[in-house]
Amino acid sequence: MTEESVAINTYPYAEAVPGAVLDSDESGILVNREKLIDFALFLRNEAGFDYLSSLQAVDYLGYAGRSADDRYEVVYHLFDTKKGGDGIVLKVRLPEDNPELPSVILVWPGADLQEREAWDLFGIKFTGHPRLRRILLWEGFQGHPMRKDWKEAYYEAEHKPFKSRWPEGNYRWSEDRAPWGDNVNYPQGWDPNTFVPPAQPMPKIHKAPVAEGDTHMETETIVVNMGPQHPSTHGVFRMIAALDGETVVGLEPEMGYLHRNHEKIGERNTWLMNIPFTDRLDYLSSMSNNFGYVLAVEKMLGAKAVPPERAEYLRVIMAELTRVQNHLWTIGFLLNDLGAFYTPALYTIEERELILDLFEDVSGSRMMCNYMRFGGVRRDVSEGWLKTATELVFNRLPAKVDEFDRYLTESEILLERTIGVGHLSAEDAIATSMSGPMLRGSGVPYDLRKARPYSIYDRFDWNIVTHDGCDVYARYMVRLGEVRESIKILQQALKQIPQGPIMNKKPAYVFKVPKGDAYAAVEAPKGELGFYVVSDGSDNPWRYHVRAPSYININALEHMSIGYKVADLIIILGAIDIVLGETDR
Amino acid sequence: MFGSGIIRGLTITIKRTIATYTDDMKRVPTRYINAIETPAGKVLQQPPESKGLFTIQYPEEKRQLPENFRFIPMLVYEEDTGKQRCTACGICSKVCPSQCIWIVRDQTKAGKPIPQPKEFFVDASVCMSCGLCAEFCPFDSIKMNHDYELAVYDRFPSLVMDLEELSVPSSYYAALYPQAWEAEQEAKRIKEERKRARAKKAAEAKARKAAAAKAKES
Numbered sequence: 001m002t003e004e005s006v007a008i009n010t011y012p013y014a015e016a017v018p019g020a021v022l023d024s025d026e027s028g029i030l031v032n033r034e035k036l037i038d039f040a041l042f043l044r045n046e047a048g049f050d051y052l053s054s055l056q057a058v059d060y061l062g063y064a065g066r067s068a069d070d071r072y073e074v075v076y077h078l079f080d081t082k083k084g085g086d087g088i089v090l091k092v093r094l095p096e097d098n099p100e101l102p103s104v105i106l107v108w109p110g111a112d113l114q115e116r117e118a119w120d121l122f123g124i125k126f127t128g129h130p131r132l133r134r135i136l137l138w139e140g141f142q143g144h145p146m147r148k149d150w151k152e153a154y155y156e157a158e159h160k161p162f163k164s165r166w167p168e169g170n171y172r173w174s175e176d177r178a179p180w181g182d183n184v185n186y187p188q189g190w191d192p193n194t195f196v197p198p199a200q201p202m203p204k205i206h207k208a209p210v211a212e213g214d215t216h217m218e219t220e221t222i223v224v225n226m227g228p229q230h231p232s233t234h235g236v237f238r239m240i241a242a243l244d245g246e247t248v249v250g251l252e253p254e255m256g257y258l259h260r261n262h263e264k265i266g267e268r269n270t271w272l273m274n275i276p277f278t279d280r281l282d283y284l285s286s287m288s289n290n291f292g293y294v295l296a297v298e299k300m301l302g303a304k305a306v307p308p309e310r311a312e313y314l315r316v317i318m319a320e321l322t323r324v325q326n327h328l329w330t331i332g333f334l335l336n337d338l339g340a341f342y343t344p345a346l347y348t349i350e351e352r353e354l355i356l357d358l359f360e361d362v363s364g365s366r367m368m369c370n371y372m373r374f375g376g377v378r379r380d381v382s383e384g385w386l387k388t389a390t391e392l393v394f395n396r397l398p399a400k401v402d403e404f405d406r407y408l409t410e411s412e413i414l415l416e417r418t419i420g421v422g423h424l425s426a427e428d429a430i431a432t433s434m435s436g437p438m439l440r441g442s443g444v445p446y447d448l449r450k451a452r453p454y455s456i457y458d459r460f461d462w463n464i465v466t467h468d469g470c471d472v473y474a475r476y477m478v479r480l481g482e483v484r485e486s487i488k489i490l491q492q493a494l495k496q497i498p499q500g501p502i503m504n505k506k507p508a509y510v511f512k513v514p515k516g517d518a519y520a521a522v523e524a525p526k527g528e529l530g531f532y533v534v535s536d537g538s539d540n541p542w543r544y545h546v547r548a549p550s551y552i553n554i555n556a557l558e559h560m561s562i563g564y565k566v567a568d569l570i571i572i573l574g575a576i577d578i579v580l581g582e583t584d585r
Numbered sequence: 586m587f588g589s590g591i592i593r594g595l596t597i598t599i600k601r602t603i604a605t606y607t608d609d610m611k612r613v614p615t616r617y618i619n620a621i622e623t624p625a626g627k628v629l630q631q632p633p634e635s636k637g638l639f640t641i642q643y644p645e646e647k648r649q650l651p652e653n654f655r656f657i658p659m660l661v662y663e664e665d666t667g668k669q670r671c672t673a674c675g676i677c678s679k680v681c682p683s684q685c686i687w688i689v690r691d692q693t694k695a696g697k698p699i700p701q702p703k704e705f706f707v708d709a710s711v712c713m714s715c716g717l718c719a720e721f722c723p724f725d726s727i728k729m730n731h732d733y734e735l736a737v738y739d740r741f742p743s744l745v746m747d748l749e750e751l752s753v754p755s756s757y758y759a760a761l762y763p764q765a766w767e768a769e770q771e772a773k774r775i776k777e778e779r780k781r782a783r784a785k786k787a788a789e790a791k792a793r794k795a796a797a798a799k800a801k802e803s
Contacts, residue, residue, distance in 0.1 A: 162684050166675035167698070169687030171706040171745055273682035276715035343598065350639050357631060364655035364729065370715045378720070379653065388633065396633055407597060411590040509680040509721045 013088075016042045027517055028075065028089030033101040036092060040107040049078035049088060050430050051446075052108035054519065054530050054547040055115065057122040061096075061148040063536055064515075068096040072124055075532065076104070077519055077547075081430050081444055084451030089519070094124065103129040110433025110555050117551075121146035121263075131201075136256035136584060139198040142185040145261055152264060153183040159540045160268050203242045203250030206562045221249055224566070228257050232337055232570040235580030239557075239569065246565045251558045255551075258584035266544030271297055271374070272509055274544060279368040281546060282582040285326045287318040287359070288524040290372035295454060296520035296531035297374055300513050305375035308504055312456045313497040314377050317389070318369075319522070320486040320493070321359070324397065325352040326525035327437075327479040327486075330577045331404065334476055337574040338417050344408065351400050354392055361385055376503030386494065393490045401483050409480070418473035422560040422572035425470055432555040436527025437482065438576060441475035443468040448523040459496075460489045472575040510539050517543075526550050526577055546585060550578040605637030621649070652762050655716040655729035657709050657746070658686070660702075664754040670726035672700035677718035677727050685711035686718060705751060709735060710744040725769060731761050 013029065014021040020035035020042075031039055043049045054077040060066040070093035079087035092101055103126035104111045115126045116135040123144035126132055134141060143150050154174040156162050164172070205221060227238035236257035242250030262281065266274050278293045279286035298305045307315070332348035356366040362381050363369040371378050381389075408414055424434070429442035439446055447464045449457040465481030467474035515537040521530035527549030534543035553576045560572050608614045616635040621628040626645045641648055658677070662669045678686040689704035718727045730753070737743035759766040 160684055161679040161681070165678040165681075165684055165686060166688045167673065167690040169678060169689055169706065170704065171687045171708070173741065269682060270680075272680065272717070276682050276713055276717065279715075280713075340594075347597070353631070353639070354633050360654060361651040362653065364651075364653040364716055365714065368714065370717075392633055407594055411594065412588075413590070507720075509676065509717070 013039075013043070013047065016046070028091045031090050031092050033092045033094065036090075037102050037104065037107065039090075040104050043078060043088070043090075044107055048080045048082060050108075051079045051081045051087075052104070052110045052114075052433050053077045053079050053087065053435075053521070053528060054532060054545075055104075055111055055118065056532055056543075056545040056547075057118040057124050057146070058517075058534055058543045058545075059122060059146065059148045060542075063542065070094070071096040072099045072122065074101060074118065074124060075517075077530070077532075079451075081439075081446045081451075084446070086452060099123060100125040100127055102127050103132075105129055108433065109431045110552065112432075113552060113555050114433075120144070121261075123147065133201065136259040138256070140187065140195075142187045142190075145264055152261070154178050155183075158268070159538075160270060160273060201240065201252050201254070203240050203252035203558075205242050205250045207244075207249060219245060226569065228254075233573060234333070234578055235583075237573075237578065237580055237583065239573070241561075241566065241569060243566055246567075248561045248564055248566060248569055251561045251569075253554050253557050255554070255580070256584050258580045260585070262546065262585040263544055267541055269541070270510055270539050271513055271541060272511075274541070275372065276368065276370040278546075279370055280581055281548065281585065282524065282526060282529070282550060282579045283367055284329060284579055285322040285525045286367060286369045287322040287371060288522055288529060290369065291315055291319050291455075292520060292522040292524065292529045293531050294372045294374055295522060296518050296533050297513060299518040299520050300516055300533065300535055301374060302514070306504055307376045308501045309498050310380075310500040311376040311502045311504075313493050314381065314502065315372060315455055316457065316460075317490060317493050317497070318359070318371060318377075320490045321355050321389075323486045323525045324483050324490075325355040326577075327483045328352050328404075330525075330574075331408070331476065331479055334472075334571060334574050335408065335414070337570045338413060340413070344404075348404065351397060354396070358385065358389055358392070373503065373507050375505065376501075376507075380502045386497070389490075390494050393487055393494060397487055398484075401480070401487070405480060409477070414476070415473070417568075418471065418476060418571065418575075419469070420471050420473075421564055421568045422472045422475075422575060423470050424556055424560050428556065428559060429470075432559065433552050434527070434556055435549050435553065436523070436525070436577075437475050437478040438527065438553050438556070440464065440466045441478045441575075442470045443474075448521055448528055452521075454520070454522060457489075460492045462488045472571050475575040512537060512539060513541075521547065524549060526579070526582070527553060546582075548582040548585060550576075550580075550582040551585070554578065554583065601637060608635075608637045650731050652764055654731050655719070656714055656733045657712055657730050657735065658707050658718055658727050658751065659730040659753045659758075660705060660748070660751045661726055661728055661755055661758045662752050664756050669701055669752070670724050671702050671705065672724055672726070673698075673702040673705075674700070674723070676721055676723065680717045680721045682715055682717065683711045683713050685709075702748060705748040707746045707751060708744065709746055710740050728758055728762065 014024065017035055017039045020032055020039035021029055022032050023030040056075050058073045058075065059071065060073060061071055072094040074092045076090040077087055078090065094101060103115055105115065113135065115129055116132060118124045119126060119132050120134040120136055121144055133139065202223065221242045221244050224241050224243055225238060226241060227233040228236040238254040240252040240254060241248050262277065265277060269277065274293060275290055278289040281289050328348040328351050332345035335344035336342060359369050360366045362379055362385060363371040424442050426442045426444050429439050429444060443466050445464045445466045450464055462485045465478050465485055467477045513535040515535055517534040519530055519532045521528050528547065529549055530547030532545040532547065533541050536542040557573065557576065561569050564572065616629060616638065618632055619630045626647060628647050628649050629641055630649050631641065660669065660671055673688055673690040675688055678688050685708040687706040688702055691699040691701045691703035693699060716729050719729050
């Protein structure tokens with residue numbers, strides 16, 4: 001990791017908890033797993049690292065310099081939401097035969113889903129986690145797919161490009177090469193005829209205290225499945241809700257229906273091939289996804305891939321246009337979830353269409369943009385493009401946002417339905433690793449563009465939008481405010497954009513990335529979108545992890561929904577703004 | 586007043602309806618500005634200034650695609666000579682993220698490789714339309730087609746496109762990519778001019794040399 005991401009001198013913490021820090025270099029602090037909890041408590045309480053941004057595991061099987069004693073590594077990225085700035089990185093190494101370490105869920109409750117993911121995909125046991133079950137895959141799945149010795153169904157070779165494609169590339173179906181049925185691993189002794197699927201996970205029931213004099217009837221709770229095929233869940237997401245009458249008393253999110261092991265595909269790919277794959281994460285805001293990934297890899301490439309000035313401006317313009325169109329979409333569909341069926345959504349989609357036209361013109365595709373490259377961007381914009389963008393940003397969009405504000409913000413239905421619904425306090429929001437409008441809607445002024453300015457965001461004059469409501473209405477207001485702030489950034493960027501090259505050199509399709517690891521995050525429309533990449537010095541990433549805001553923001557869903565009506569559940573989920581392509585990866 | 590918000594909301598819809606109606610009264614409604622009439626229907630530009638109705642009535646109306654639009658790869662061959670631009674170098678199949686390009690290089694009877702494809706397959710059902718193949722093709726051979734109406738009933742063989750289905754003449758490419766074609770022709774012209782200048786220079790130098798030799802002889 002470069003000095004930029006871990007500038008803090010890590011040595012002071014070595015004395016804090018005796019025996020906790022084993023080693024420390026610029027890439028992170030190596031922590032003794034026996035002392036992890038003590039050290040984590042110290043970091044949270046004394047050192048101020050209250051935000052666990054990203055938690056991921058890495059399998060170093062066969063990596064140069066690693067043995068079976070330190071095969072696995074769990075990496076924690078911690079940040080300070082009050083001071084901002086660069087955080088610290090903790091690393092815990094685990095042996096092959098006993099990949100077990102204490103769960104930090106009590107220190108940072110936001111570790112919940114991420115630890116479950118690490119268990120699911122790597123088989124790393126977090127002792128003390130209350131529900132360490134598989135999350136993206138199903139119970140009964142054979143093996144842990146992100147381990148280096150696990151092979152996928154149509155496995156052909158360790159890395160792309162596959163040798164079979166050229167020069168002797170006679171087309172063959174993968175189904176012919178590995179016939180259906182021969183390509184799946186089953187657990188030993190598994191028999192489809194006797195297989196009983198594991199019991200459906202039941203939500204924990206939170207009974208509301210009955211006030212004195214309340215004529216509360218002792219009724220039975222019922223369990224209602226919302227999704228996976230339900231239009232309001234914004235994709236194939238399933239909520240198992242326990243209801244007492246109409247009140248939600250328990251909720252269990254179930255996901256993974258769209259899981260394709262994006263990260264394993266990323267390891268098979270070359271560095272460049274991953275860019276179009278990132279488009280498919282949060283398919284509403286592919287430009288931001290490209291941005292985060294190229295930043296992470298550029299961090300490792302160092303001076304070889306510094307984008308020229310014009311490219312930096314183009315990146316910011318694209319990222320902010322993405323934010324505008326994503327928030328317009330979310331606002332529109334929040335109203336849709338409220339029952340204003342499609343009319344407001346279609347009016348906001350109209351503006352989004354015009355922005356997508358701009359994307360299509362410059363990148364060739366409306367949604368799967370595949371626009372950014374290491375050290376620049378794919379294509380320069382024309383004068384006509386800039387003219388249309390200027391017209392849109394200076395004239396049309398501000399007027400339209402005002403119109404939405406006028407008609408929606410004070411609409412009685414919106415006020416009635418959203419104020420006080422889905423309460424999440426600032427402390428809880430930080431603790432559960434919320435990011436983006438979810439965090440700022442709880443009044444925490446934490447925006448990566450200010451906290452850890454990347455690219456050229458430090459040059460623009462704009463404000464972080466926060467709202468103290470801590471409810472769905474606050475999240476709506478934050479999104480509306482952020483559209484305005486994005487327009488402000490866009491106006492400055494479009495005025496300042498210089499002439500010049502858009503790539504630092506001729507793009508290469510295959511290149512080596514220096515050994516090491518890097519974490520880079522951008523403030524995507526949904527929240528902190530981080531990419532953690534590890535390189536072994538070859539053409540392909542050793543590890544490619546996505547810190548997906550849509551996924552981690554679900555941490556607080558249960559907490560936010562308890563005690564509200566079942567109809568509110570839909571808007572609480574809608575206000576998180578999840579995209580299942582990113583949630584399930 | 587309770588309910589006033591709902592009434593205000595309804596006025597937006599009414600305004601839209603009226604705007605669409607009055608716009609349609611014009612000789613050319615704003616959404617049809619710069620529209621192209623084709624036998625299959627109108628191709629619209631969807632300008633940001635359009636008022637009222639925003640919807641494009643697909644398939645009777647279509648949106649004008651930008652030049653850089655990408656869908657499925659196509660292979661350009663020179664119309665005048667009939668020669669494929671592709672040299673079967675394999676870069677596209679190496680850069681393809683979904684590995685959907687399969688190439689068989691042509692060879693002579695003796696087994697010597699010829700720089701042209703014998704077979705070229707693109708599995709369009711796997712292709713993710715990322716355009717990396719076109720971006721990195723050093724011979725300007727593989728380009729992204731704009732034809733997006735590819736619905737078929739079966740995947741195989743309809744969506745596994747072979748050399749014949751992928752090949753398009755250079756005029757087709759010129760029509761789809763007017764700016765890129767212009768730039769390509771310009772680059773070609775400059776290259777040829779340079780070549781001619783170099784040949785001329787070489788010829789002059791040769792003539793001078795010969796003259797000098799002649800002068801020396803005499």
